[in-house]
Amino acid sequence: MIPGHEIKKKHIWHLVIGKYRRHRNQQTLSSVARETAISLPDDSPILAIFKSAAVKLNDRQDRHERLVKLSRDITIESKRIIFLLHSAITKETCEKAVSEAITRLQKLAKGPIKSIGLELENIPSYLHWRAVTPGFQEYVEARTLCSLMQTQNIITFQEMQDELTYKIENEENEKERSVITMLTQNDYMLGIADLTGELMRRAINSIASGDSEECFNCCQNVRDLYTGYLGVTGCSRDLMRKLTTTRRNVEKVEAAVYALRVRGGEAPPALLAAAPPSWDAASAHSDDEGFF
Amino acid sequence: MSGNLVINNIFSDFQKSLDEEQEIREVIRNICKDVDSIYRSVTTILQVIHYNEDGIAPACLQAREMFEKARAGYAKLKDAVPPTDYYKYQDHWRFMTQRFCYLISLTIWLEKGIMASHETVAEILGISATEEKEGFHLDIEDYLVGLLNLCSELSRLAVNSVTRGDYNRPLQISKFVMELNAGFRLLNLKNDHLRKRFDALKYDVKKIEEVVYDLSIRGLLPKTEPEEVVAES
Missing domain, CATH: 1.20.58.200 (Translin; domain 2)
Structure with missing residues (x-):
């Protein structure tokens, strides 16, 4: 403890009290704000509106995060597939690499890409476009490179889109519904540029x-x-x-x-x-x- | 054009879809230009609230008429935008819609002193309030930005109503904006445009509270509702 600290502290305390007393019967800016905030009823219609808005915004954000994660998974695996395709040198290893790449691409289409389709099934398209576009571009790049090595031709946009259409069996009433993971043509062209x-x-x-x-x-x-x-x-x-x-x-x-x-x-x-x-x-x- | 047929087809398909997109954009742009001028004139009409108390009610009526016109404009827009592509073209009407949300909620507040709900605003514009896979709707974020714009306008109104000698209005505004402020705190905003706009709300709140403070220390507050604002510390 510093000598004189006690006195100093007391001194300040008096000042504070003095200030407080001076304003005793008046309001300060913060007290007005506080009073107004406290006087709000819990069940006010305005707060109810905001509560429902909060739910909507949270849903949207959570979904966005999940999609970003899926998109990253797709990007990483696609990059590895491209690397695999490059690693082949002779004709034989090339064929082997292509067939391995095809299975891995299919696994991607059935895994994360399908999950994106399901996630967005009842959601307006393009709302989460920013979250998924990196993954799609990389996937297009891998898929087109693979098709080029396999058939000497680039797989078209429509063919790719058809690959990403899934039939989902509904367990309850045994009806099939189809889910499409929408690929935008812009993403496809961006992938081709890569x-x-x-x-x-x-x-x-x-x-x-x-x-x-x-x-x-x-x-x-x-x-x-x-x-x-x-x-x-x-x-x-x-x-x-x-x-x-x-x-x-x-x-x-x-x-x-x-x-x-x-x-x-x-x-x-x-x-x-x-x-x-x-x-x-x-x-x-x-x-x-x-x-x- | 190159000799590779597949590649040629890829690009001609792409060009076709780009052309279609451009056509849609052109139509949307033209409609938006018309609707745009409506919100500008409503903004002008409602400026009267800052200097003429008696002009408020007629201004609201006029604004209501204009909203009818906007409604017709949005109906056209709804037809022009492919139902699945709302968010693809959203940038064209985003700002305009935010302004309309603000103007509608201001009008309703002036008329009844209540906050317009998301559904009400959407209803006045003649569009849906629910976000669905297909269709044209009022995006929740645009609605919220509209409310934030409302708060800025009300902070200005608080100042001007005191100038006019109306000491009751600032209290009403203060209570309303504080409630909105409390409401916005319930939202988890990430670091986007809505968040940035919300961060500016505190300046509006501050301005309004300063007005109320000035009135209260000079004893100018109306005596009718002392328990609400004149808090004894």
């Missing part, structure tokens, strides 16, 4: 494994997709942002193919893949696959 990045990677990998035909194929696919995007008018802002990355992907893959053509005979394939032409170095960084 696909160009994966194709670029695949083209470069295939140089490393000596499969130049595959490399040219991928390159042409990337070009075709980019051409398609150039022709689209009136697309969303998210998509516009992705297109700069897509353009970089085109440049990278074309540079790689150029190197393959020019120096193909001279260098071992691994070297070609490792050393892209020097002008490519400036745009080498990619912000594709960023933050989800």
Whole structure:
């Protein structure tokens, strides 16, 4: 204890009392506010309105959180599937990887994606679009890459949407109802824009494994997709942002193919893949696959 | 166009859906422009409450007439928006709807001194209050933002009614806004636009309480309901 503390404390106390006495018969700002708040009846109609609003808002928020979680699960698994597809080098391992990827994609469609459909069954679409779009984009990316490796063709929006339609058996009256996890076309196109990045990677990998035909194929696919995007008018802002990355992907893959053509005979394939032409170095960084 | 047929189809489908979307947006934009001008004129009409006590009742009547027009506008909007896509196009009418919620609740408060419920406001606009899988409705968040706007306007009215010599009105406002304030505290707001708007409510409350305080320390409060405000400490 500091000497004199007691006195000091008393002194302050007197001041407080003095202030209190001065205002004894008058109100302070906070006392008015307090009195008004206390005088509210518990069963006032206004509070009842707010209580019901609180329930609605809480429902909405909880649902949003659950969807974000599902969407994250989808993103993580889709990224792993893409990685799996890239890991295949020879034709045999490639087939194996594709078939494994297909089972894992189906598991995704039957698991979290179906849960999203059920969660949103009676909810207006687009209300929670922001929560689910990252997962859907990544899933589209994985699914289209897989279809491209399997059939040489990109699975269309309608086909994907059909894959995400489920029949649910109702236990009580044995009627079937169908639930659709709505995929928006915008999400599909955003996923395809990401696909160009994966194709670029695949083209470069295939140089490393000596499969130049595959490399040219991928390159042409990337070009075709980019051409398609150039022709689209009136697309969303998210998509516009992705297109700069897509353009970089085109440049990278074309540079790689150029190197393959020019120096193909001279260098071992691994070297070609490792050393892209020097002008490519400036745009080498990619912000594709960023933050989800 | 590239040589790959599948890819061509993907993009032509996409372009088609984009074009359809643009057409819908164009229609919605045009309707919203008309309805927009209605809420602006209602706002103008209701400005009279700040300086002319006698003008309040006629202004409310006029506002009611305008709400009828808005109702017709919302009916058109309801037709134009595909029933499943309410939240896709919501941005077009969101702000406008919030203003209407505010104007309707202000009118009802001026007429009867009560708070308009979500259902009442939706009913006046001729739309549903319940959020369903399909259909056009009044979003709960827009309604709540409307109430917050109401509080700001009432804080201004509290000041101006004192200037006019009406010392009763601030008490009525204070009680009402405090009740709303207590109500908003029941909501779990996350960090979104509604939360930001709610955070500004305390300034309205402060302003109103200052008016009541000024009146009370000068003994200007009406004597009819002393137990409510003149609290002995």
